[in-house]
Amino acid sequence: MDFGGGKINRKSIAIVLMLTVAIMLCISSAAAATTTNNTVRNATAYQAAGSTTTTTATTVTVTISQLDKSSESVKKFIETNKRLPNYVTISGKQISTAQFLTLLSYGVINLNSGKTTSITLKKSINAPPSPTQTAKSGTITKANYVKYAGNLKTFIEKNGRIPNFLATTSGNMRYESLVYMYSKIIVFYGDNKRLPNTVSVTPWTVKSTSEGSTTTDLSQYLKSTTDAPSSNTTIKNLAASITKGKTTTYAKAQAIFNWVRDNLTYSFYYNTIKGALGALSSRSANCCDTTHLLVALTRAAGIAARYQHGECQFSSGWFGHVWAQVYVDGKWYNADAIGDSNTFGTIKNWNTNTVKLKGTYATLPF
Known part of the structure; x- marks a missing residue:
């Protein structure tokens, strides 16, 4: 047989073919291994970027x-700290406040129907992306808060998250107010073995410290912290x-935001490493440390600032991310200075x- 200008016998051809196949298999295996390793690295990066110091249970x-x-x-925590807890411990497991609100709504619905059996939640629930409210102080009747619990349950089961608000007779109630209201309802049931005829509600920015007294508190978002x-x-x-x-306060906040955005470059790494001072010194930081600097400068100017943590959809995909709110x-x-x-x-x-949304913090926990 003539092959490339020379003669090669059948045995030689067979050997060449076998070697070629072997080489192709090696290349294919190496490519597959590379793809697998890249997939693992990407998955690990995604988990780390979205990680926190608290792991919540999926099924409870x-x-x-x-x-x-x-x-x-939870009721006592809210009244003492004027915010939601980062997580709730129940049945020996840590769950998110979004999951807890879901359990509260299920509990109210069941108790109204005379059911006192255990409640099972089999999935994680996301917090609302942009909670809003128009609610005013007032009272909500039993018939209505039971109906709202049903509306909440329907929305959660359809969307896998808490709604930004729930329409009520007192106006649109946001996530935090719903947690507080339904916690009070369940506490009343525990004390009296019946659901209350009415429940009092207040806007989230005005939270009860005791019956009959209220206060507006942003002090936790003005404190100096390590980072x-x-x-x-x-x-x-x-x-x-x-x-x-x-x-004006707005002009000051805007000027600080612009300075941080324009004077820091983005650097990829996970969680807090440099803090505000390290980010300022290096002029390069990830989203956590960039936000630390923004929060520090804003609070130094006497303006309240807090952290937001969530999974965000960038043009390149989904990533754990941190930004500020002022x-x-x-x-x-919203104040995201890395873009x-x-x-x-x-x-x-x-x-x-x-x-x-995974959490809102006065102090970033990771």
């Missing part, structure tokens, strides 16, 4: 007694320099409509 079964006990703890040391001289001096000549004139403004296209109050580098 609780008794009414356990729900009552946890409701009492956002707003009382540090360097931070205070820089904040004063950035806001010099600005006469409180100006009664409103929380050059972002402005104060407006996020353009990821889809705010699909965000899976």
Whole structure:
């Protein structure tokens, strides 16, 4: 047989073919291994980017007694700290407040029907992406809060998350107010073995400290912390320099946001490593440390700021992400300084409509 200008016998051809197949198999295996390793690395990166110090259970079964006990703890926590807890411990497991609200709604529905059997939740529930409210102080009747629990249950089972608000006779109630209201209802049941005829409600920014007294508290979002040391001289001096000549809170907050966005470059790594001072010194940081600097400078200027953590859909895919919210004139403004296209109050580098909110913090826990 003539092959490439020379003669090769059948045995030689067979050997060549066998070697060729072997080489192709090796290349194929190596490519598959590379693909697998890349997939593992990407999955690990995604999990780490979205990780926190708290792991919540996906499946949990609780008794009414356990729900009552946890409701009492959550109610006291809210009244003491003026915020939701980062997680709720129930039936020996840690669950998110979104999962807890789901259990509360199931509990109210069951108790209204005379059922006192255990309740099982078999999936994780996402927090609302953009909670809002128009609710005013007032009371809600038993018939209505039971109906709202049903509406809540229907929405959660369809969408896998808590709604941004729930329409009530007192106005649109946001997530946090719903947790507080339904916790009070379950606590009442635990004490009286019946559901209350009515339940009092207040807007979330005004939270009861005791019966008959209220307070508005942003102090937790103004405190100096290890990673956002707003009382540090360097931070205070820089904040004063950035806001010099600005006469309104909005103008000051906007100036600080613009400075952080324009003076730091993005650097990829997981969780907090540098803190605000390290980010300022290196002028390069990930989303956590960039947000630490933004929060520190904002608080140093006397403006409340907090952290948001969620899974966000960027053009390149889904990633765990951290950004700030700044409180100006009664409103929380989004402030994500890692995107050059972002402005104060407006996020353009990821889809705010699909965000899976994981937590809101005065101090970032990771």
